[in-house]
C-alpha cells in the first residue's frame with residue numbers, strides 16, 4: 001500500500017474542517033482520503049469511500065473523459081468544474097470541483113476541493129422558472145411589449161409585438177436596426193416614433209398616450225413605462241395597444257351624431273313650417289266658427305253643424321299641437337324658462353281653466369293648499385302638465401265624482417303634487433301602458449275625447465324639468481297621479497313691463513255698458529285677411545274698438561298718427577315684420593313708444609317668444625286665437641290702464 005500524508009494536522013482537518021476534500025491517486029484514480037464533511041454529505045463510511053475510484057462517484061461520460069486527462073497528465077489543474085457526485089443512497093449531489101496536483105513523499109497526488117452546488121442549482125432553477133413565467137406573462141398580454149435599454153437596444157419583446165409590426169424572424173435575427181426599420185416602414189408618419197425613441201426618458205411617469213397610424217389603416221396607441229430595478233431606470237417598456245376598432249367605432253359614432261343632428265335640424269325646420277302652415281288655415285276655421293256661434297239668428301240645425309265643426313276643429317288643433325309638441329320635446333328642441341313658480345297659484349289658475357268642464361259633469365274640485373311653496377319649473381310647461389292631469393281626472397271620472405289636489409313634501413327639496421280622482425281607475429297590469437304614445441287603453445272605444453299623447457308628453461316634460469310622475473290606481477276606486485319636482489323659495493314674474501309701461505296713458509275711455517272697465521282702442525297688425533276679420537270681430541264683440549294694419553310699416557304709421565291702448569302684432573308680415581315694427585315703435589318720440597304690444601302669432605316656439613320679448617313686446621298669445629285667452633288679455637290690459645288712470649286722477 002502506498003504511503004500518504006497522515007500527520008496530526010491532517011487528521012484534525014479531515015475530522016473537523018467544514019471543507020469537502022478528496023485526495024486521489026493520479027495513477028489509479030483511487031480515492032485515497034476524504035474529509036469527514038464530504039463523507040457525511042455522500043453518506044459513505046471512510047472505508048467505503050476509500051475503496052472507490054473518483055469515476056465511481058463522478059461517473060458520467062464527460063467526467064470519465066475529464067479524469068482521464070488527469071490520469072494521462074495532460075491536465076494539471078481545473079477551477080470550478082461543475083458536475084454531480086453520486087451518494088451511497090444513489091442520489092446526485094450537484095458539486096463544483098477545484099482540482100490541483102501536489103507532491104508529497106516524493107510523488108504526485110490530486111487534491112479535489114468540492115463545493116456543494118445544490119443551493120446554486122436550486123437558485124438557478126428558480127430563476128429559470130421565474131424567467132419562463134415572466135415570458136409567459138409577456139406572451140399572454142394582448143398588447144405588443146418591447147423592453148428597450150438606453151439608448152435604443154431592444155432586450156426583450158413578446159411575440160405579439162413582432163406580429164403587430166409584421167417583423168419576420170429573419171429581421172429579428174438581424175437585430176435592432178432592422179427591427180426599427182421595419183417599424184418605421186409600417187408607419188404613415190415616422191417622425192413621432194423617431195422623436196419618442198430618442199427621448200424615451202421624457203415620457204415616463206406621465207400618462208402620455210401616442211397615437212400611431214399604420215399604412216395598413218390600423219391605429220396603435222403607444223405608451224412608455226420605466227423599468228425600475230434597484231431604484232434606477234434600467235430600461236423602458238414600450239406598450240403598443242391596437243385601438244383600430246375603438247377609433248372606427250368612435251368615428252362611426254361621430255358620423256352618426258352628425259347625421260342625427262342634421263336630420264333633427266331638418267325635422268325641427270319642417271315642424272316649424274308645418275306648424276305655421278297648419279295653424280293659419282285652422283285659425284280661420286276656428287275663428288269664423290266662433291263668430292258664427294255668437295250669431296243669435298243661427299237656426300238650431302246650423303248651430304249644431306257649427307258646433308260640430310268647432311269641436312272637430314278643436315280636436316284637430318289638439319292633435320297638431322300634441323304631435324308637434326311631443327316631437328319637439330322628444331328631439332330636445334324645447335327651451336325651458338325655469339323659474340320659481342308659486343305652485344299653489346298655478347294650481348288655482350289651472351283649476352279655474354278646467355272648472356267649466358268639471359261643472360259639466362258635476363265633478364267637485366277640492367284643493368287644500370297645504371304647503372305654500374315655489375317649485376323650480378317652466379311655468380307654461382307645468383301648467384300644461386297640471387291641465388293634462390286635471391282634465392284626465394275629469395274625463396275619466398264618473399258623474400258627480402270628486403278630484404282632490406294636495407301639495408306635500410316627503411323628501412327634502414322635492415315637492416309633490418297629488419291629483420286624486422274617484423274615477424274608473426286603471427288595472428295594475430296596464431299602468432305602464434298609459435305613458436306610451438297613442439295608447440289610450442280602452443278609452444278609444446268610448447266617447448271620451450283624447451289623443452293618447454297627453455301622459456307621454458307630461459312624463460317627458462317633467463323629466464326635462466328634473467321631475468317625475470308616479471301613478472297609483474285601483475279599478476273602481478280611482479287613480480292618483482303624483483308629480484314630484486325640485487323646489488326653491490323665490491318670487492316669480494308674469495306680465496313683462498317695458499321700461500316706460502307706466503307712463504302710457506292710452507286712449508281708453510270708460511263705457512258704462514262695458515262692466516266698468518275701460519274700452520280699449522286696439523290696433524291689430526295682421527296681413528292675412530281672414531285672420532284680420534276674425535281678430536277684429538272677436539275684439540269688437542268683447543267690447544273694444546279695433547283698427548287694422550296690413551303690415552308692420554302700416555302699424556308703425558298708425559301708432560305714430562293715432563293713440564292706441566294696445567297693439568296685437570303678427571310676427572310674419574310683408575314689408576316690415578312684427579319684430580322690426582315693435583323696435584320702431586319703441587324708439588318713437590312721445591308716449592306711443594310705451595304702448596303695450598302683444599305678439600299674436602302662429603309660430604308658438606319659445607325662441608319666437610324670446611325674440612318677441614327682446615324686441616320690446618310685453619306678452620305673447622298664440623294663434624289660433626282662443627276667445628277666453630283674448631278676453632283675459634284684454635281685461636288684464638284694461639285693468640292695468642284703469643289702475644294707472646286712477647293713480648293719475650288721485651294726484
Ligand code: ADP
Pocket residue numbers: 388392393396397421423424425426434435439440441442443444449450451452453454455456479
Ligand atoms: P288621452 O287622455 O288623450 O287619451 P293620455 O295620454 O292623457 O291620453 O292618457 C292615456 C290613457 O290613460 C287614457 O286614454 C286613459 O285610458 C288612461 N288614463 C289617463 N288618466 C286617467 C285617469 N285619471 N283615470 C283613468 N284612466 C286614465
